[in-house]
Amino acid sequence: MKVSTSEGRMTMQQEIAPIAVRPSTLNGISELMVVSHYENDYGNAVRTLNAVRRELAALDADTPPYRLRGLKREELSLMGSVALHELYFGNLGGYRRAGPNSGLGRPDWHEVPDAFASEIAADFGSASAWRREFVGTAQSLVGGSGWVLLTYSRRQKRFWNQIAADHTQAAVDAAPVLVLDMYEHAYQSDFGANATAYIDTFMRNINWETVLKRIKAARNDQPPPNEDPSVTTDIPSLSVEELAVQIANGSGVQIVDARQRNHMSRFVDLMAGATWRDPDCVEEWIAELTPDKPVAVYCSWGFDVGRNVTKTLIERGFDARFVRGGISAWYALGGARALRPAAGNM
Template identity: 30%
Template sequence: MNLNALPIASGVMPLHELHLGSLGGDGQTMEPAMRLALEANFGGFERWREDLVALAAAPGGGARWVLLVYLPREGRLKNLGAADDAAVPEGGVPLLALDRHAPAGAGLDRIDWAGVYARYQAAVHAASEPFGCGHADVSGALVLDVRRAGVFAQATQMMAGARWHDPAAVGQWAADLPRDQPVVVYCVYGHEVGRATALRLRAAGVDARYLHGGLDGWQVAGQALVTKGDAA
């Protein structure tokens, strides 16, 4: 695993501009994949919110902003305090910036999660691009179905030999995966669910890649699927 091979974000939006772009929503409505990301990294939306509020209330040491940042090298989201743009960790991509001196809840209740999700999606796609794989690369790999729990529950088919692992709990099962075998993860379309899971696994020392096109691309290409109960 070469974490230094991960692309470093460039042209990151200045924090004061990001702050303005973070507002304008209802603070609640978000894409399922964004809610999944908060669950995988913080244990859920409410826990993320509690963590951010606690960070804003803590002695700031000059920090003006509280941020939600995506850290590609760690494959995770993290809440951070920052005094200025230079305080963002190298390679980190700020997704959300709130003024820590604003009245409690004033910014949280106005977050535009559509904008946050768009920035998260772009950051994950940029960081994961070197780690995609094609259909021919599946042979010999441990194949993991990482579709969201609700999506998997409604599905009837999956790839032969695949095992379902809840992407929201990746921090719990990553340590159980082999380090001497390639791992291929797939979601529905090969977008940020599979990509983010692969990056999180790579940061944990797993030789993980995501499947280009996901399960949908696999099926469109005429590759075989099996009934869920017959996957093993």
């Protein structure tokens, strides 16, 4: 969250959170669908929330009550949408880490890990009973829309499955620990009208490690865990909002698109003002950079490649930073894009 001031009025500006899952590692859920969901639907929620907050900050004493009421309702719904999308992306990604098929077919194998089953046993009786209700709740939204949440009530010290419609209606003083998006934009491009297949596939892609960390924090009245994969103290970084300010201020920042060649060749665009550089050939192009100008390096999502290239540039004496969230975060912000050079010129 960032505070901005205009004409003496403070506005809380929501920043884009880097996507918390590597989209290419999911099983049965396409990278294209997840990235589109993040850049378009989540990004639109953040941008619209900030627009509503700017409108609220500009209101004066003569504003009609209905106008204030409408904006506050819209702000609440958008705040819920932003938070729930971030939690949804954060609890995806368990398929490759857990190796879920390693014991499939054996009597002691369980889709839901034992550590999670023990956490919810007192409130649902068993993991299978919890799963049956959670999946059934999701299926009840087929043809409609909404969110399905497993929440921990701090007031009642227990877990509940619940529906959150219109990004709101969340239980009071309850922490969502598992979030499933049942709006059609979350699954239609991969699954069409077959929402049941989407639900089943989601259950096979849950990052249970993240869910258990959320449960621990909720039970102990601690802040939710930081699920930003770009967080690091070892390599300098900047947010997409900070990069936008640098560009607008005419800092002369050199923007390096460091996406892998096999990734870059699948897309026709890149960040406006950026130059694609093959991360596998840093020594071949590093001399083309201006030594006394800052460098911003981005990859697809801000996980490894952008950091590695940035580290190499720093070791060669450049003032370099990697862009948290990569180009997907830039597009979610609504940042400008341009066509990449023809393949023969790459």
